[in-house]
Amino acid sequence: xxxxxxxxxxxxxxxxxxxxxxxxxxxxxxxxxxxxxxxxxxxxxxxxxxxxxxxxxxxxxxxxxxxxxxxxxxxxxxxxxxxxxxxxxxxxxxxxxxxxxxxxxxxxxxxxxxxxxxxxxxxxxxxxxxxxxxxxxxxxxxxxxxxxxxxxxxxxxxxxxxxxxxxxxxxxxxxxxxxxxxxxxxxxxxxxxxxxxxxxxxxxxxxxxxxxxxxxxxxxxxxxxxxxxxxxxxxxxxxxxxxxxxxxxxxxxxxxxxxxxxxxxxxxxxxxxxxxxxxxxxxxxxxxxxxxxxxxxxxxxxxxxxxxxxxxxxxxxxxxxxxxxxxxxxxxxxxxxxxxxxxxxxxxxxxxxxxxxxxxxxxxxxxxxxxxxxxxxxxxxxxxxxxxxxxxxxxxxxxxxxxxxxxxxxxxxxxxxxxxxxxxxxxxxxxxxxxxxxxxxxxxxxxxxxxxxxxxxxxxxxxxxxxxxxxxxxxxxxxxxxxxxxxxx
Amino acid sequence: xxxxxxxxxxxxxxxxxxxxxxxxxxxxxxxxxxxxxxxxxxxxxxxxxxxxxxxxxxxxxxxxxxxxxxxxxxxxxxxxxxxxxxxxxxxxxxxxxxxxxxxxxxxxxxxxxxxxxxxxxxxxxxxxxxxxxxxxxxxxxxxxxxxxxxxxxxxxxxxxxxxxxxxxxxxxxxxxxxxxxxxxxxxxxxxxxxxxxxxxxxxxxxxxxxxxxxxxxxxxxxxxxxxxxxxxxxxxxxxxxxxxxxxxxxxxxxxxxxxxxxxxxxxxxxxxxxxxxxxxxxxxxxxxxxxxxxxxxxxxxxxxxxxxxxxxxxxxxxxxxxxxxxxxxxxxxxxxxxxxxxxxxxxxxxxxxxxxxxxxxxxxxxxxxxxxxxxxxxxxxxxxxxxxxxxxxxxxxxxxxxxxxxxxxxxxxxxxxxxxxxxxxxxxxxxxxxxxxxxxxxxxxxxxxxxxxxxxxxxxxxxxxxxxxxxxxxxxxxxxxxxxxxxxx
Numbered sequence: 001x002x003x004x005x006x007x008x009x010x011x012x013x014x015x016x017x018x019x020x021x022x023x024x025x026x027x028x029x030x031x032x033x034x035x036x037x038x039x040x041x042x043x044x045x046x047x048x049x050x051x052x053x054x055x056x057x058x059x060x061x062x063x064x065x066x067x068x069x070x071x072x073x074x075x076x077x078x079x080x081x082x083x084x085x086x087x088x089x090x091x092x093x094x095x096x097x098x099x100x101x102x103x104x105x106x107x108x109x110x111x112x113x114x115x116x117x118x119x120x121x122x123x124x125x126x127x128x129x130x131x132x133x134x135x136x137x138x139x140x141x142x143x144x145x146x147x148x149x150x151x152x153x154x155x156x157x158x159x160x161x162x163x164x165x166x167x168x169x170x171x172x173x174x175x176x177x178x179x180x181x182x183x184x185x186x187x188x189x190x191x192x193x194x195x196x197x198x199x200x201x202x203x204x205x206x207x208x209x210x211x212x213x214x215x216x217x218x219x220x221x222x223x224x225x226x227x228x229x230x231x232x233x234x235x236x237x238x239x240x241x242x243x244x245x246x247x248x249x250x251x252x253x254x255x256x257x258x259x260x261x262x263x264x265x266x267x268x269x270x271x272x273x274x275x276x277x278x279x280x281x282x283x284x285x286x287x288x289x290x291x292x293x294x295x296x297x298x299x300x301x302x303x304x305x306x307x308x309x310x311x312x313x314x315x316x317x318x319x320x321x322x323x324x325x326x327x328x329x330x331x332x333x334x335x336x337x338x339x340x341x342x343x344x345x346x347x348x349x350x351x352x353x354x355x356x357x358x359x360x361x362x363x364x365x366x367x368x369x370x371x372x373x374x375x376x377x378x379x380x381x382x383x384x385x386x387x388x389x390x391x392x393x394x395x396x397x398x399x400x401x402x403x404x405x406x407x408x409x410x411x412x413x414x415x416x417x418x419x420x421x422x423x424x425x426x427x428x429x430x431x432x433x434x435x436x437x438x439x440x441x442x443x444x445x446x447x448x449x450x451x452x453x454x455x456x457x458x459x460x461x462x463x464x465x466x467x468x469x470x471x472x473x474x475x476x477x478x479x480x481x482x483x484x485x486x487x488x489x
Numbered sequence: 490x491x492x493x494x495x496x497x498x499x500x501x502x503x504x505x506x507x508x509x510x511x512x513x514x515x516x517x518x519x520x521x522x523x524x525x526x527x528x529x530x531x532x533x534x535x536x537x538x539x540x541x542x543x544x545x546x547x548x549x550x551x552x553x554x555x556x557x558x559x560x561x562x563x564x565x566x567x568x569x570x571x572x573x574x575x576x577x578x579x580x581x582x583x584x585x586x587x588x589x590x591x592x593x594x595x596x597x598x599x600x601x602x603x604x605x606x607x608x609x610x611x612x613x614x615x616x617x618x619x620x621x622x623x624x625x626x627x628x629x630x631x632x633x634x635x636x637x638x639x640x641x642x643x644x645x646x647x648x649x650x651x652x653x654x655x656x657x658x659x660x661x662x663x664x665x666x667x668x669x670x671x672x673x674x675x676x677x678x679x680x681x682x683x684x685x686x687x688x689x690x691x692x693x694x695x696x697x698x699x700x701x702x703x704x705x706x707x708x709x710x711x712x713x714x715x716x717x718x719x720x721x722x723x724x725x726x727x728x729x730x731x732x733x734x735x736x737x738x739x740x741x742x743x744x745x746x747x748x749x750x751x752x753x754x755x756x757x758x759x760x761x762x763x764x765x766x767x768x769x770x771x772x773x774x775x776x777x778x779x780x781x782x783x784x785x786x787x788x789x790x791x792x793x794x795x796x797x798x799x800x801x802x803x804x805x806x807x808x809x810x811x812x813x814x815x816x817x818x819x820x821x822x823x824x825x826x827x828x829x830x831x832x833x834x835x836x837x838x839x840x841x842x843x844x845x846x847x848x849x850x851x852x853x854x855x856x857x858x859x860x861x862x863x864x865x866x867x868x869x870x871x872x873x874x875x876x877x878x879x880x881x882x883x884x885x886x887x888x889x890x891x892x893x894x895x896x897x898x899x900x901x902x903x904x905x906x907x908x909x910x911x912x913x914x915x916x917x918x919x920x921x922x923x924x925x926x927x928x929x930x931x932x933x934x935x936x937x938x939x940x941x942x943x944x945x946x947x948x949x950x951x952x953x954x955x956x957x958x959x960x961x962x963x964x965x966x967x968x969x970x971x972x973x974x975x976x977x978x
Binding site for chain 2: 012013016017019020023024027031032033034035036037038039040042043045046047049050213214215216217218231232233235270271
């Protein structure tokens with residue numbers, strides 16, 4: 001076998017084992033009996049040891065030196081393999097193992113601190129996590145920026161300077177849009193009690209309408225909605241709140257967007273390094289365009305309004321336009337995961353600036369809460385009332401996820417670019433969406449983007465699909481147009 | 490670390506990975522989307538490769554040579570580790586990989602042949618499987634008996650000569666008992682339609698009454714009932730047939746027996762070589778005593794009768810004695826898995842004699858169907874009507890399980906021994922069972938047997954629990970007394 005063939009055979013087994021690890025994660029959040037927790041940790045640690053040994057296998061270094069790509073696909077596979085190997089071998093084993101050891105402890109400390117509203121109790125863990133991740137970022141970056149090195153794990157080929165510049169252009173426009181909306185009349189919310197069975201029936205219909213392949217997946221309930229797996233076994237979860245059916249429905253559509261990307265990659269790439277979504281930002285572009293630009297469009301909301309009336313009888317919001325307004329209602333609030341399309345991005349920018357400063361060492365962990373609260377009031381216009389609604393609201397930092405937050409907003413930006421070209425290519429789209437038919441749109445996304453997996457880098461993936469170099473302009477124009485019209489600004 | 494400590498640390502990780510493999514098997518039969526089949530095969534193969542490499546790791550040989558057992562537990566762990574290592578290293582890698590390759594193909598060929606009633610179509614696969622497994626048995630046995638070597642994988646420290654002698658003593662008594670029963674009046678069967686929800690509610694009650702710990706397990710539906718996992722994550726499945734609720738209830742109790750053994754091992758042995766059931770025969774003794782000696786007793790049937798009336802209203806069998814007779818009804822039939830307590834063992838003896846002759850080379854695969862049909866008529870009194878009811882009925886041989894069948898009957902024999910002492914120790918047992926209370930019985934089994942896992946070999950495990958060297962006599966006496974009384978023979 002050639003060095004390339006050796007690499008690919010090795011990578012294929014590693015990826016098969018990684019799929020198993022992912023499926024255990026799904027099991028843990030959906031099926032596992034609660035008493036199995038400690039045993040499961042030990043099982044997962046054993047599997048992670050196997051994966052780590054494979055990913056740092058010294059033979060990989062020799063093969064990577066000799067390997068020649070047979071074609072474009074081979075070149076892409078080598079690009080992914082080289083990056084993975086470099087990342088895994090640059091991080092000292094001691095550091096990786098220390099991170100693995102303290103992560104569950106720090107997460108538990110965060111959970112307790114959030115419940116108790118006690119930022120000080122979480123501070124020692126946060127400091128330790130920042131120090132370890134900074135050290136990891138420095139090890140990967142050599143002399144470069146440690147935050148960029150961490151971010152590139154989720155969004156390769158992207159610099160935080162570029163992200164910061166983009167966010168700086170978006171932020172004043174978002175703050176202004178938010179202020180104008182909250183100064184206008186608020187449309188009525190949908191009220192009522194919606195039974196779990198009915199919500200799940202509509203969830204399944206939504207998943208089918210958005211092209212989710214149930215022969216290669218399934219929907220279950222979990223505390224936090226997620227999508228898990230690649231290729232022929234991609235499972236999603238959703239959640240049900242009796243008073244808030246949109247939470248369930250739009251969580252489902254969001255996760256179907258992630259799942260459609262993984263289910264939609266060309267089967268020829270299955271279990272290879274490019275046989276999955278290329279980055280978190282591009283992944284999020286799929287979940288966001290499914291959820292927002294398609295799912296929260298006026299046309300699709302019309303179909304959903306009918307489906308809900310069919311399932312639940314007359315609704316508190318009887319008129320289709322009012323239903324569309326209720327779906328897209330902008331509220332004051334503190335919590336990122338409950339935010340609307342406009343305010344969501346302000347949440348991200350706040351976290352991006354703070355976590356970048358923490359990793360770079362220009363902000364001390366002691367000063368984080370004050371920095372959060374000051375920035376929140378500047379952007380949102382009111383004060384944080386308690387840490388659970390402020391600096392302690394997200395799990396990310398407690399488990400060491402620094403550099404992950406910006407990918408959510410990059411996903412929105414990418415979705416805006418894709419949506420612009422999609423609309424131009426499909427002039428009849430609204431007529432289809434009004435019938436609940438997303439086939440043309442999801443086929444467009446599959447043929448332009450999803451089928452390629454990680455064949456191209458993130459930015460190239462988007463520009464190949466939309467036909468231009470991505471920037472924030474289409475997304476901002478979409479947001480401003482949608483909400484100016486909705487709120488008659 | 491000492492050689493013993495190295496061994497145990499290595500074994501612990503291997504066992505954790507083996508638990509993962511087991512859980513994937515559970516997933517495959519309960520949750521996995523059907524389109525994931527091919528990908529799952531590849532994932533499982535990757536994990537099996539990891540396990541095989543660990544089990545034949547050359548360091549094990551050196552550690553095993555040097556290791557000294559610190560105590561009785563250590564000696565038992567070394568005994569298990571030595572046997573595993575010897576088995577795994579004696580089988581040539583080529584043979585193991587050839588077996589892994591043809592097994593799914595042979596199973597598919599068996600499924601097709603059974604549906605078509607075409608024994609000839611399955612013959613080439615059967616021959617190949619016999620040849621490979623015989624070669625494996627010879628490799629393990631050195632100059633010894635290849636069938637014994639295979640059987641010892643499921644039931645260590647047992648010789649097929651001893652099993653054959655036991656079976657030869659039992660067979661005429663079973664044939665005579667069967668003839669007498671079928672010559673007597675047949676009690677009415679329970680008839681009616683029993684909704685799935687109600688059957689599953691009673692299944693869950695039965696599992697609770699038999700001490701299944703739902704905090705460390707769960708019940709789901711599957712085509713074939715099974716129990717899976719050890720320690721803190723032991724899951725069972727059952728099945729529902731609308732016209733035959735006893736199928737569901739006694740499948741549940743049977744699997745709870747297996748699960749109780751795995752859940753009941755002393756947590757100090759978790760993920761160690763002795764932290765699981767010691768053999769298939771001993772495992773089956775637990776499932777059988779839960780299902781039959783306890784679950785099909787007159788006293789417990791009285792409680793079940795009440796529980797069923799509560800759930801389903803009046804039954805076709807209104808009287809408690811008639812209900813007990815319906816539960817224990819002996820029918821003519823062809824299928825092992827549907828057989829009653831009496832005839833089940835005749836099914837096993839037939840298979841044991843035939844498979845032993847196949848592996849030893851004294852019976853040609855071409856002559857198997859004729860040998861099966863002749864023996865069946867001799868023991869059961871009527872002719873096999875079609876291959877699906879005869880030689881093609883069981884999956885075992887198609888997947889290479891030679892030497893497994895006798896463990897089912899050994900389980901019955903062991904259950905008879907345990908039951909004898911259990912009854913002597915618990916004179917009030919029937920009064921408790923009549924209230925649906927199995928606590929004293931299951932606690933007795935846990936304290937005498939389950940908690941020890943594989944601390945002792947199979948026969949010692951049973952004799953330690955029942956206080957005498959096991960033989961078939963208590964089981965035969967139990968059967969003859971029960972059915973003589975039931976059928977007024």
